[in-house]
Amino acid sequence: MTYRSSWMTEELDAFRDPFRKFLAKELAPNAEKWRKQKMVDRSAWRALGEMGALLPSVPEAYGGLGATFAYDAAVFEDMADVAPDALGGVTVSSGIVAHYILNYGSEEQKRRWLPGMARGELIGAIAMTEPGAGSDLQGVRTHARRQGNAYVVNGQKTFITNGQTADLIIVVARTGEPGAKGLSLIVVETSGNDGFRRGRNLDKIGLHASDTSELFFEDAIAPPENLLGGEEGQGFTQLMQQLPQERLIIAVCAVAAMERAIRLTVDYTKERKAFGKPIIDFQNTAFKLAERKTEATIARVFVDWCVGRLIAGDLDAVTASMAKYWCAQKQVETVDECLQLHGGYGYMQEYPISGMFVDARIQKIYGGTNEIMKLLIARSL
Numbered sequence: 001m002t003y004r005s006s007w008m009t010e011e012l013d014a015f016r017d018p019f020r021k022f023l024a025k026e027l028a029p030n031a032e033k034w035r036k037q038k039m040v041d042r043s044a045w046r047a048l049g050e051m052g053a054l055l056p057s058v059p060e061a062y063g064g065l066g067a068t069f070a071y072d073a074a075v076f077e078d079m080a081d082v083a084p085d086a087l088g089g090v091t092v093s094s095g096i097v098a099h100y101i102l103n104y105g106s107e108e109q110k111r112r113w114l115p116g117m118a119r120g121e122l123i124g125a126i127a128m129t130e131p132g133a134g135s136d137l138q139g140v141r142t143h144a145r146r147q148g149n150a151y152v153v154n155g156q157k158t159f160i161t162n163g164q165t166a167d168l169i170i171v172v173a174r175t176g177e178p179g180a181k182g183l184s185l186i187v188v189e190t191s192g193n194d195g196f197r198r199g200r201n202l203d204k205i206g207l208h209a210s211d212t213s214e215l216f217f218e219d220a221i222a223p224p225e226n227l228l229g230g231e232e233g234q235g236f237t238q239l240m241q242q243l244p245q246e247r248l249i250i251a252v253c254a255v256a257a258m259e260r261a262i263r264l265t266v267d268y269t270k271e272r273k274a275f276g277k278p279i280i281d282f283q284n285t286a287f288k289l290a291e292r293k294t295e296a297t298i299a300r301v302f303v304d305w306c307v308g309r310l311i312a313g314d315l316d317a318v319t320a321s322m323a324k325y326w327c328a329q330k331q332v333e334t335v336d337e338c339l340q341l342h343g344g345y346g347y348m349q350e351y352p353i354s355g356m357f358v359d360a361r362i363q364k365i366y367g368g369t370n371e372i373m374k375l376l377i378a379r380s381l
């Protein structure tokens, strides 16, 4: 029986076929170059924009397609399968940053930023993590003070996706008292902002084409209207409202990666022979793949249900945490086992499973670590 995601539509079928061909022809061949230069070319962003793949669930008035999150899910799945090197930055700019602006930005801000982001001309980042504050965001020390007609931002962020390329960065900054209530989200525009400095493009064990950076704010300036939501002190609540979508995106990408890993491994084990027969004919190989296929199917059905809940507007934080934690965990286990079934070739960079292995590992850490996900789930018991 062929399974079809409950959120798929004929319109999405018509989009996905040419989109996957575009990814294979225009983006995938650049992967090695991007990995070497540790970032994706801007031309790829613009090409994705032209395909209608950026900000699809943003209204047409702001440059999007006015579609639902199903469209985002389709884009992320196809990228995870066909051109995974370009995926990380796109999920952040298109799937996360754009939605903060859409939900909390003023009319003027939405018109100023979203159409450029949809065209791939503006790249967005979100800077929560600091050297001394990751899981515990209440410990954020970067601060923004009102001085005259501007916010003056000081502090340091780290591990920021799109940090080298971002034109606008949503900065989690302290505008008031210690703790959650003193946090605000302020958009810092990077162009011509003398107090803003990009640090190193960090050396990672995987995700080599995705730039991940330190950022420095030393009297960086943001106009007061760049405070998202109009009032100070709402940052933590805004983060809590948006994190379910971010976490579901991680789960969507995890399922696509699991399915790809299994497909690649089935193909490989049918080709590769040992002791006179294809290695898939060993019961251990076939059983391992049967187990992984079962788990990937369970993950897909659960994630599809979560996508439906998000589209309906009622995906709660606990369920999104379950999806993020479990799918990331299963992705890591699946790619590890699939690499094992490739033998020594699985450890060679020319086989895609080796890249999938190192790229998967971060899924248990970013977007809230899996331990933090379990904390959130446990609190609801």
Ligand SMILES: Cc1cc2nc3c(=O)[nH]c(=O)nc-3n(C[C@H](O)[C@H](O)[C@H](O)COP(=O)(O)OP(=O)(O)OC[C@H]3O[C@@H](n4cnc5c(N)ncnc54)[C@H](O)[C@@H]3O)c2cc1C
Residues within 6 Å of the ligand: 092, 126, 127, 128, 129, 133, 134, 135, 136, 158, 159, 160, 161, 162, 204, 207, 212, 362, 365, 366, 367, 368, 369, 370, 371, 372, 375
């Ligand atoms: C490639 C990459 C991209 C990233 N992109 C971004 C980005 O775009 N924007 C951004 O803001 N951040 C980003 N991050 C940062 C990421 O979200 C953080 O690394 C993550 O939230 C964990 O924070 P930490 O690294 O400070 O770890 P810590 O918070 O120091 O955690 C260390 C360990 O302690 C555990 N731990 C902490 N608290 C508890 C607890 N209460 N109970 C049990 N265990 C606990 C954690 O689970 C973890 O295992 C990125 C990171 C990487 C590596």
